[in-house]
Amino acid sequence: MEAFTTVSVDLGDRSYPVEIGDGVRHRLALHIPSGCRRAAIVTQANIDVEVDAGCEQVVFTIGDGESHKVLETVETLCRDFATWGLTRNDVVVGVGGGIVTDVAGFAASVYHRGIPVIHVATSLLGQIDAAIGGKTGVNLPEGKNLVGSYWQPLAVLCDTETLSTLPARHLQAGLGELAKYHFLGGGRLDELSLADRVTSSVTIKATAVGADEREGGSRALLNYGHTLAHALEIAGDHALLHGEAVAIGLIYAAEVAQLMGRIDEDRVAEHRRVVGAYDLPLRPPADISFADVAPLFARDKKAVDSTTFILDGPTGPEVVTDVPMDILASAYERLCR
Ligand code: GLY
Secondary structure, rough: OOEEEEEEEEEHHHEEEEEEEHHHHHHHHHHHHOOOOOEEEEEEEOOOOOOOOOOOEEEEEEEHHHHHOOOOHHHHHHHHHHHHOOOOEEEEEEEEHHHHHHHHHHHHHHHHHHOOEEEEEHHHHHHHHHHHHHHHEEEOOEEEEEEEEEOOOEEEEHHHHHHHHHHHHHHHHHHHHHHHHHHHHHOOOHOOOOHHHEEEEHHHEEEHHHHOOOOOHHHHHHHHHHHHHHHHHHHOOOOOHHHHHHHHHHHHHHHHHHHHHOOOHHHHHHHHHHHOOOOOOOOOOOOHHHHHHHHOOOOOOOOOOOOOOOOOOOOOOOEEEOOOOHHHHHHHHHHHH
């Protein structure tokens, strides 16, 4: 076991460690609560990361892709847990990327009205975002993550060794979420090693969650770039991976901010530089028009009214309400150029 780094998510008696490093998945048994007899390992067939909870364990496999991030999957899992005999003293372990940890966390939060969960995050996106902070949930046809809960894990293990097993496109897409942290206080993350970038991103996220667990205010900034991203994902029937959509959403947010006089051209160029340096898409797929995405902005889960965005400004990104529709349309046109 190599050296590893621990970042704490500080939430009083629900505080927990996020461990980052090569091989930290092998520390899973150390985080299993005493008195726990069984661990339900929730994963996907293509993940192929073995864990040892140090107690009786059974692997429950969910399908791959956003189409499996639905209530039916949670029902199936809970029924399978019950058939196996998982009790409220036992534990669920999510082993995978954001879809797995969102679904496993949600199932854990409702099974027996809530049992402990531990996440072993195997994707870049999971390690720097999805597995941390307790947001769990599934999609509805009407929108992403519209049903869910806040259910903090006992621990998150970000095993950087597993990143090398990711399909290239998925690793690349995770960089879209990483790009977001450049603008949330991360600065020149691109000058760090990948493991250090994960640690820096986890630290930013842990601080945001510790300050505002239920997204009453500042945690919303973690959704930078996500309003268009969610709309693109839905309009394109999830052909874009989440991180790819976030990459485009970051540039869109910068274009909107510039049209509103909040930032200058150099700052927009900085967004393009960061996203471009990660070799991520800079514009939406040609077949998705503004008319396709505009109605979806209102369904975004953080929408207070129909046009709420996180926009950069002189003091950094902040929540901006009442963004005019004509500006949103012009920014989309610029984005597609
Ligand atoms: N992914 C944004 C958050 O966890 O708040």
